[in-house]
Amino acid sequence: MAGLTAALHLAERSLRPLVLEADERLGGRLKGGPPVEFEHAGQTWRFGTEHGVHGIWSPYRNLQAMLARHHIRPVLVPAQEEEWVLGLGRWVRRAQMGSAIRDSWVPAPFHYLGLFARPRFWAMLTLPDIFAMFPLLAGLLAALSIDPLVEEQPLTGMTMADFNRGWSPTLVDFFTGLTRNALSAHPQATPASGYVAFLRFYTLLRRDAWAFSYLPTNGGTAIVEPMVDALRALGGEVVTGARVTQLTLAKALPSFERVAGRVTWHQNGEPRSAEAAHVILATDAPATEALLRTSPDTVEQAAKLRLPGGRATAIVRLWFDQAPTGLHAEAGIFTGDFALDNFFWLHRIYDEYIRWGRATGGSAIEAHIYGPAELLAEPDAMLLARAITDVGRAWTELKGHLIHSSLTRNEATHTLLHVGLPEEHLAVTTPWPRLHCCGDWVRDRNPAMFLERACVTGIKAANAVLGELELEPWPLLPHLPPEALARRVEAAMRGVRRAMRPRGKTNS
């Protein structure tokens, strides 16, 4: 996504970018997957798959502006409601919570109070949860005092668990569930800088930041393929199945004054290479680190890098011959003792699944498993059994109605974002001349996360190249400011932070 964004912006300025994609399909985590096919009621049904359902959140402004500018912005499917499913053994409770947060009558940052207007939310809580409200408030206010991404504050050594200290298990569960939708990790493994950045970007500063839509179909079809078409129409070249194996920097080349270096890749088992005036690395963090550490010219500096890690995930899809009764939310989070982390009722979102639901009266759910590692290490059959059991616990009416199931395992490429030290975490501008980076893991003074961060850093990488060529850069759309009350509370909390900071210390 980030690479295509950068290439598209360069091509719009009449440059001729060459996109090398290691996979056979473009789009990284946004690409579509192999289809699933099965027989049911005398008919063959075929469904697309993907890395996982993607949300286009209201703060994704640069992404939407870019797609619209190229007339490839799909008509999105607005999210209606998200549900919190809490399970402890046989005790399972559900509460609708998405609308309570984004439609709250209480302004941000106190809009979570809207949850307390929902009786079902109260039913999830215990007495210790009520007493834990003050530590919770303190934790959220602490998150207002610092913007790790924009201020480049690594919050070294701190995890989400540190922020949640003193909270009751239920509330920790709830915020963990919310956070896992993006960061895909458990509290002890979630860096505090990523957690705070997530809270600020997606929910804490504005009620409407939690408003989002779904793509009408998988990300490959809805976004990536139209982007590739637009890029090719502008003269860009795209090569798939081209795994880059080495970067040779210009200083080692006779043509060092006019090129960034030579890129070597393998395609169909054959080594190929090309000199490039500018190089943009739009690989995920693990692949970037691997490439830089295996290229002799970059290995020395790359050894110091500590790039954000990637998380492996498992995506389960289950088809049933009946739909759950009284279904209000099309998505939600699981907390408590569920193995599953979140879910999406596909027959409420994607066209092909809606058609399936209407034709058969059935339903289909996608559920994500983000870990821990021991759970993901289990065999496919065991993970599927857990998923089927969990869904049956939450929607008992679906027990015995399973028709088909599929499991997709994603490689450890889902970014677990954190803010690293400048010498350890690559930014758009790298230590190497004419070599730039973009992606949702890249260090940049911008609050955006995930798809929007990929887009923003893609545009910035393109701008870096355009700047070197003395061409006009692309202006970025600013992110929306906090709500008035959140802005005031934020200012006050920053004052508290400054007052508490030891003299002479510039970092947090």
Add this chain to the structure above:
Amino acid sequence: MSATNTNYLTNLFRLLAGNRMLRPLVVSYCVTASCNLNCCYCEDYGARRNATNGMAPLSLADAKRLLGIVRKRTDSLIFTGGEPLLYPDLEALVAFARRDLRFNSLTLLSNGTLLPEHMDVLRHLHRLVISLDAVDPQVWDQTIRGAPGTAQAIINTIASTARQGGARVIVHCVLMPETLVQAQAVLAFCIAHGILFSCSPQSVNNWPRYELLVSAEYHAFIARLIALKQSGAPIFGSLPYLRLMMDSQPYPCYPLLAPRVLPDGGLAYPCRPIERSGNAHGGQANLLDAGDWQEAVRRSVELYGSPPLTCGSCYQQCYVEPSLMQARPLGLLREIIAFPSSRHAGIVTYAPG
């Protein structure tokens, strides 16, 4: 109390109860999909699509029956198109709506080219909205791609219609980066002629055009509009809407407040962009087949699901203004108290587009 006001109050209670099945404040009826101009920014109809839009307009008898169905749900109606004056029986239809059905608010959205031959229609209207994006005839001609001299004729028509009195004239201006300077001239023209001025950002692919959003001139223009409105200038757009134009913040969209009825009598559900996309979340229910507004809505919900929440897309005034005014009763109260034009010209039912 008028049906629109009753619907507004009913909707307030429904929203408080978390119910998004709202009653319409105003219905836009596209009497014809045909147009005689080719505005460069038009994403829906336009002369270039006349041969392919495939929607024949209703006969006068069916159109009257359709309006009867609409009238049972609201008393505010907008005639739009295409170019509605291309509908051969428009005057008879508008007269029927006014005299027989007693609509309380009738608005015609027109490009103004055919108005001189249909001046009688004005007698039945409460509001006449004419599109004008530039006062320089050359620039305007380039935008609408009409025959030479079309633009000057439209400008003359607007001025003479405003002088004539009767229906309240509103000029609607689509803001484009190329014509921002002209938009300022349109504003000055409106102020000089005592015409209400309204505007929307150009939409590209259901999103405000990028070049506007990153333009300092655009933001300065909107800031000037807000200042002028507050000083009493005839700006017809609520303050919340003008502020929304400034930063394109997400807003709670309630498309059922300003539903579109297509030339064949189809109710575009839940809104025109989603209905037109052809995805499984939107489509049409024909009002004449259903025979009743609620029945058409019921069929739509059954087929396409509940109306959506914020999709963060269109920022044109058509869906935004009624949504903002419904969601912000205090904002509406302020509009009514502080701005006579909002009060007299009915800001809550203003949905051009």
